[in-house]
Amino acid sequence: MRWVRDYVPQPEQTRLYRTAMLITLGGNLLLATGKGLVAWITHSAAIYADAANSISDVVYSLLMVVGLYMAIQPPDLSHPQGHARFEPLVGLIVTLSMAFAGYEAARNAVVRFAAGGASVEMGLPMYVLLASAAIKFGMFLVISRIGKKLNSPTLTTTATDNLSDVLTSVAAFIGVVLSSLVSPLADPIAGLLVAAWIFKQVYSVGKENLGFLTGKGASMEEVQKFVAAAESVPGVLRVHHIMSEYVGPKLILDLHVNVAGETTLSNAHTISDNVAARLKEFPEVDRVYVHMEPDDWTD
Ligand SMILES: [Zn+2]
Ligand SMILES: [Zn+2]
Known part of the structure; x- marks a missing residue:
């Protein structure tokens, strides 16, 4: 008598999952520390807000490492058919973190609209923001490639979050440049557009992960x-x-x-x-x- 499903070890898949976890956790830790330091030195409000976003990214990265570790465990007596449902569960947690970032982006835009000022100071804060966007874009490229290869909802959701962070930083940059050239309104408008884009992504990846958890059917x-x-x-x-x-x-x-x-x-x-x-x-x-x-x- 056998009690759990047949299991074939997939060393290549496990290796890719490890790489993705390492890049996500390491990248977000690096960004949170770097931005925290720069915020502390420059007292830039924009970098403080961005550092807060990076810290929430570190939190979901830790949950993701735990969740993916569970998801790739072989079937056992507690989960005889395997642990695949841990994947969309973590995906949903990452989605919540994205929703938080979207809410923050919208709130900041409204605050800046009311105050009438640009968000990011030129100089060091702006360089930090652009460097962070470049790092996040690199993370997006690697994680989305691995996510597609593994058909992993956790990783494709994480890649979407990386991209939304890139857009947030780029919009802050464009907003600052345009608000000095065109109108001070350019900055909050750029922020609101990014928030809208993030909420659209939250809706679609949230729906996808929920479908995987609740037994949605194929098309x-x-x-x-x-x-x-x-x-x-x-x-x-x-x-x-x-x-x-x-x-x-x-x-x-x-x-x-x-x-x-x-x-x-x-x-x-x-x-x-x-x-x-x-x-x-x-x-x-x-x-x-x-x-x-x-x-x-x-x-
Ligand atoms: Zn048979
Ligand atoms: Zn029948």
Whole structure:
């Protein structure tokens, strides 16, 4: 008797996850420390606000390390099907941190609008902001590449957060330049635009991670593709019932498949294994349950 699902160690994946965790935690720690120091030296309000954002990034990085560590653990008696749901859970936490950054960006823009002043002082504070944007952009490039390779909702969400931090800094820079050249309103307007962009991202990544946690189904086109693949397996008459469900970033498929009523159990078993193997060729499919039924059975 076996109690947990088969597990094949994936050393390359584990290595990529480690790299992503190290870059995210290390990068955010470096940024929080650097900005904290510069804020302390220059008393720049803008750098103080940015340092606060970096500290909240460090907090989610720590949670992300714990969450991803859990997510890549082999299946065990406590989680016999594996730990994939930890991924979108951490993704949701990162989303909350993004929402906080968006709220701060909007609040700062409103405060600056009321005060009528530009946000970032020229000189050291501005260089720090631009250097931090450059580092975050590098983090965005690496993390989004690894996230796509691993199909990891935690990492793609983290990459989106990196990009939103880049835009916040760049908008602060453009705002300062334009407010001296065009109008002092340019700065708060740039801040509000970035806040709006961040909230749009919060909505879409939040929705995606929630779907992975709550058992959302695949799109109709995808389901049709799975039905066609299952019906192409020799011995399968038709598929009359199919349900899909995201468990973590991958799908469970539950199919009712008709085969000829006189098929022997051995042959039916082979057909069932072939259907499962065919469907698992799709990278988005994690596991497949096949229920065999005779001839015209439709229940
Ligand atoms: Zn079997
Ligand atoms: Zn049925």
